[in-house]
Amino acid sequence: AQRVTQPEKLLSVFKGAPVELKCNYSYSGSPELFWYVQYSRQRLQLLLRHISRESIKGFTADLNKGETSFHLKKPFAQEEDSAMYYCALSGSTGANNLFFGTGTRLTVIP
C-alpha cells in the first residue's frame, strides 16, 4: 500500500535561512512524487514534480529511492514562502490518484 509521511506539522525558519521540508514515501512500484502548495487564501496548486527536475520559486526536490524520500529544499527562505506544503505520490495505476501527506505549515519569520 502507498503511504506518504511528512513528519513535521509546523516548521518555522528565519528569512534568508535554508529550509527543508521532509517527505518520505512507501510504494511498491515506481512512483511519481509531487509537492503541492497552498498559500493563504489561494487554491492548492502544484509546486513541482520530481520528473521535471526543475527549480520552482527557488525550491528543488530530489527523489532518493534508496531512502524513499522526496525532501523539498530552498537555500534562502523568503517571507512569501510561508504556506502549507503537501507531498503527494502518484502510482503507476489507478486513474492518476494522488496520495497526500498530512502537510507541513511553513512560516518564514522576517
Place this chain on the structure above:
Amino acid sequence: SQTIHQWPATLVQPVGSPLSLECTVEGTSNPNLYWYRQAAGRGLQLLFYSVGIGQISSEVPQNLSASRPQDRQFILSSKKLLLSDSGFYLCAQSAGGVRNEQFFGPGTRLTVL
C-alpha cells in the same frame, strides 16, 4: 486553462440532514475528477474519483456517495450526515491517463452540528 467551481463555499448542516456539494469544471473535456476531504489535523484523503460519466470509484468506505451526471459535473452527496463528515472538501480535475497534474477547486467548508 482549467477552471473549477465549487459550491457552496461554506455549509453548516445538522446531523442527519442530507448533503449535496457540486463541482463543475471548464476548459477541458473528459477530465478525471476527484473528491478529497481534509479533516482537522489530517492530510488530504481521496474519497472518490471518476474517469467518465457515470463511472465512480470509491477509495474509502463511508457515509458519502458521488455521481457524475455530466462530463464536467461531479456531485458529492449524503443521505444522512454524521458529525465525522465535517471537514474541508476539495474537488480536483486532471487530464486522463496517469501522473498528470491535478488542478484543485476552492473547496467547501462543511460543519456538521
